[in-house]
Amino acid sequence: MIRFTFKTSIANCNADIDEKSWYEIKLAMFLRVKISPGTQPSAVHSFTRESEQPTHNVCGDWPNPDFSKTLGVVAWRRSMAVRLAFKTSCTVLSLLSWKGDEFGSEITDEVETEEPIAEGSSSSISNSCTTLRKTVQARLSPVTQKELNLQSTKVLAALGQLPQYTNANSVALYMSMDSCEVKTDLLIRDALQRGKKVYLPRITELARFDDFKRHANQKSCLHFLQVHSADLDKMVPRGKYQLREPDFHVSGDVVTNDLLLSGTKLDLMILPGVAFTSSCDRLGHGAGFYDDFIKRYVEKHSNKPYLLGIGLKEQLEPSLPLESHDEKLDCVILGNGQIFHK
Numbered sequence: 001m002i003r004f005t006f007k008t009s010i011a012n013c014n015a016d017i018d019e020k021s022w023y024e025i026k027l028a029m030f031l032r033v034k035i036s037p038g039t040q041p042s043a044v045h046s047f048t049r050e051s052e053q054p055t056h057n058v059c060g061d062w063p064n065p066d067f068s069k070t071l072g073v074v075a076w077r078r079s080m081a082v083r084l085a086f087k088t089s090c091t092v093l094s095l096l097s098w099k100g101d102e103f104g105s106e107i108t109d110e111v112e113t114e115e116p117i118a119e120g121s122s123s124s125i126s127n128s129c130t131t132l133r134k135t136v137q138a139r140l141s142p143v144t145q146k147e148l149n150l151q152s153t154k155v156l157a158a159l160g161q162l163p164q165y166t167n168a169n170s171v172a173l174y175m176s177m178d179s180c181e182v183k184t185d186l187l188i189r190d191a192l193q194r195g196k197k198v199y200l201p202r203i204t205e206l207a208r209f210d211d212f213k214r215h216a217n218q219k220s221c222l223h224f225l226q227v228h229s230a231d232l233d234k235m236v237p238r239g240k241y242q243l244r245e246p247d248f249h250v251s252g253d254v255v256t257n258d259l260l261l262s263g264t265k266l267d268l269m270i271l272p273g274v275a276f277t278s279s280c281d282r283l284g285h286g287a288g289f290y291d292d293f294i295k296r297y298v299e300k301h302s303n304k305p306y307l308l309g310i311g312l313k314e315q316l317e318p319s320l321p322l323e324s325h326d327e328k329l330d331c332v333i334l335g336n337g338q339i340f341h342k
């Protein structure tokens with residue numbers, strides 16, 4: 001949205017107002033917008049200065065002086081007054097209806113159009129994601145705890161058959177929420193019993209470790225922290241999303257259990273999600289945490305861990321609205337035992 005300061009004196013200009021529609025004039029003004037860093041954009045409205053007589057621009061030339069004392073001039077004055085009033089109200093109405101004049105809006109270098117949201121644009125994708133999250137959540141809310149436990153056991157059984165799990169030395173998992181997700185307590189204990197290093201996510205303000213901001217609204221990112229069996233029962237729901245999260249272990253000034261900070265390689269990352277497809281796409285809760293973390297990991301290690309999504313059978317969708325930053329998974333396991341590979 002652009003805020004225009006519209007400075008022009010119609011009095012000294014000869015604008016072909018009769019020939020050009022106001023929209024053409026507005027368009028000309030848009031095209032003439034000049035923006036340089038640090039300055040307010042301004043529209044240069046350049047008409048040809050033709051006369052010092054204000055009425056000329058609106059009402060045409062002054063009548064021939066020879067007629068100025070005749071009766072005709074009275075009629076001309078009346079008609080001029082009517083035309084002047086008409087033109088003025090047109091001008092006021094046009095300016096009022098001009099959307100570019102919405103004050104207080106942010107200044108950008110793009111002109112916002114009133115076009116409908118284009119299919120495939122990031123705002124249309126974001127709208128479809130929000131709608132889809134609601135649809136899937138509505139399908140998930142009636143799923144009972146008994147059913148959640150049953151499906152979670154099936155996920156564990158399928159996981160036990162996957163070489164990327166059985167051979168992994170280090171695994172990132174997540175602490176499940178009370179509903180709508182595969183329960184991970186069994187999976188975490190299984191991995192620990194198999195002697196794997198287990199890491200769980202902790203939402204961390206960017207400022208805490210001076211992590212860089214990847215996208216405009218980002219305030220926090222995930223840190224994966226190593227846990228042991230003794231840590232698990234201590235983890236109580238906390239923060240905005242009431243997630244069970246691990247603590248940072250600190251020795252002196254140094255955090256000792258952080259996956260990325262300690263430079264540990266991760267073999268397998270098991271991801272939660274709101275929805276998955278059979279072609280291994282994933283829709284999360286909309287914070288972009290996992291996509292961001294995977295990129296941070298790649299930036300450090302130049303490779304990705306094996307990415308495995310786990311979901312309930314109700315979380316399978318035929319397709320998902322995707323954005324360019326979305327990371328494709330290598331594999332998806334569902335609570336009915338279905339396994340999909342990329």
Ligand SMILES: Nc1nc2c(c(=O)[nH]1)N(C=O)[C@@H](CNc1ccc(C(=O)N[C@@H](CCC(=O)O)C(=O)O)cc1)CN2
Binds near residue numbers: 273
């Ligand atoms: N159990 C679990 N832990 C996790 C995740 C997860 O999906 N599940 N995360 C996965 O990244 C990270 C946390 N990210 C989250 C981001 C948003 C919301 C959430 O509830 N957001 C919305 C609701 C969005 C929706 O409709 O789904 C909210 O603000 O209310 C939850 C977790 C790390 N830990």
Ligand SMILES: Nc1ncnc2c1ncn2[C@@H]1O[C@H](COP(=O)(O)OP(=O)(O)OP(=O)(O)O)[C@@H](O)[C@H]1O
Binds near residue numbers: 286290292323325
């Ligand atoms: N790398 C990125 N570049 C630009 N924008 C991003 C990036 N990652 C996330 N975003 C923005 O953050 C928001 C959330 O992203 P997205 O919908 O992919 O999250 P999600 O994968 O559903 O969430 P999560 O991983 O936390 O479960 C979107 O508005 C998206 O445009």
